[in-house]
Amino acid sequence: MKKSVFIVLSLVFFFSFFFLQGCDRSKLTTTVTSVIDGDSITVKALQGTVRLIGIDAPEVTSGSKPAGQFAEEAREFLKQMVLNNGKVTLELHGKDSYGRHLAYLFNSEGEFVNAELVRQGLARPLTYEDTSHNSAKIREAYRQAFNNRSGIFSSYNDFQVYDASEVREALYPYQLGGFLGKIVWVEFTVIDVNGLTVVGDDIVVRVRPEEATLFGQDSKDLQRLYRKKIRVFGEIWQDDSGKVLILLRDPAIEITGISQFANSSPFLLPKAA
Numbered sequence: 001m002k003k004s005v006f007i008v009l010s011l012v013f014f015f016s017f018f019f020l021q022g023c024d025r026s027k028l029t030t031t032v033t034s035v036i037d038g039d040s041i042t043v044k045a046l047q048g049t050v051r052l053i054g055i056d057a058p059e060v061t062s063g064s065k066p067a068g069q070f071a072e073e074a075r076e077f078l079k080q081m082v083l084n085n086g087k088v089t090l091e092l093h094g095k096d097s098y099g100r101h102l103a104y105l106f107n108s109e110g111e112f113v114n115a116e117l118v119r120q121g122l123a124r125p126l127t128y129e130d131t132s133h134n135s136a137k138i139r140e141a142y143r144q145a146f147n148n149r150s151g152i153f154s155s156y157n158d159f160q161v162y163d164a165s166e167v168r169e170a171l172y173p174y175q176l177g178g179f180l181g182k183i184v185w186v187e188f189t190v191i192d193v194n195g196l197t198v199v200g201d202d203i204v205v206r207v208r209p210e211e212a213t214l215f216g217q218d219s220k221d222l223q224r225l226y227r228k229k230i231r232v233f234g235e236i237w238q239d240d241s242g243k244v245l246i247l248l249r250d251p252a253i254e255i256t257g258i259s260q261f262a263n264s265s266p267f268l269l270p271k272a273a
Contacts, residue, residue: 028090032082036060038074038122039114040100041082043090051100052114053093054138056126058152058181058235066173068181068235070151074122081107081116088113104134115141121151124249126208152183152235152249161231164188164203167244171236179236183249187231193222198230203244205232 030045038057041050058068060075082088086108093102105113114134117123119141127135146153162179164186172178188200196207207222234246 026092028092029087030090031086032088035075035079035083038071038078038117041078041105043088046090046101049100050090050103050105051096051098052105052117053102054104054125054127054134055114055118055123057117057123066175066181069174069183070122071181073151074117077117077120077122078113081111081113085109112137114138118142119144119150121145121148121153124152155183156233158185161185161187164200164244167236168202171238171244174236179244180238181235183233183235185231185233186236186244186246187229189229190225190227193226196222198222198225203246204239205234205246205248207248 028043028045030043032041032043034042036042036049037060039052039055041052042048043050057074058071059065060071061067082105088108089106090101090103091106093104096102107113112134114123115137118125118138125135125138125142127138145151146156149156162184167179167184167186170178171180173180174182186203188203190198190200192199196209198205198207232246232248234248237245237247239245
């Protein structure tokens with residue numbers, strides 16, 4: 001009898017363990033209570049913030065840090081998709097280091113909200129290996145945003161290219177006529193390449209490791225940029241040393257108008273002539 005009870009309890013523990021483990025990757029139907037920014041919400045069924053995974057929307061104003069270009073548009077678009085629009089479904093993938101719930105989000109009409117934000121040019125891909133099963137849809141949405149010159153790509157065909165030193169002299173919010181948070185073309189000469197970091201006299205360009213494969217830019221490719229004059233398209237911020245920091249909004253890095261990575265990645269978005 002005791003042996004039978006032990007076996008039953010063991011089975012209950014076994015299945016309970018795997019059920020609880022699976023909760024981090026379960027689906028949950030609930031309602032959205034607030035939209036914090038273009039990739040963060042709160043919902044009725046969970047405590048804390050839900051971070052939409054696979055994408056990265058421009059930052060909204062936080063403390064002394066100004067909003068990035070298209071941050072408000074991203075937040076408003078997300079509101080339209082999920083607020084006062086019935087139930088939403090979250091595909092949960094555990095939590096990040098900040099304690100935020102990580103999720104893919106589908107609205108009441110079954111639309112994949114993460115990808116729709118990217119398709120509108122209001123976010124870029126940000127793919128991690130353990131949550132990458134929707135990355136193909138998000139990458140295709142990014143390609144469509146580029147082809148349509150939507151959102152963050154709306155100024156891609158602008159002829160104006162700024163020198164890094166010019167940007168460095170105006171590192172204050174773009175809403176006040178500066179460059180912080182603005183998405184522009186910047187040109188500079190590379191003086192150092194360290195892994196996935198490209199450095200000029202007044203500028204630093206960092207490719208996130210989780211995006212290197214997505215953008216087809218590995219460290220060997222970047223080494224070829226040394227001592228060359230290049231231009232990049234991205235969002236302007238400032239690093240801890242005071243240099244201009246570029247958050248890439250286009251996977252192509254150009255050398256005097258010719259894409260350096262034209263043959264290295266099927267995802268590359270070449271600059272229009």
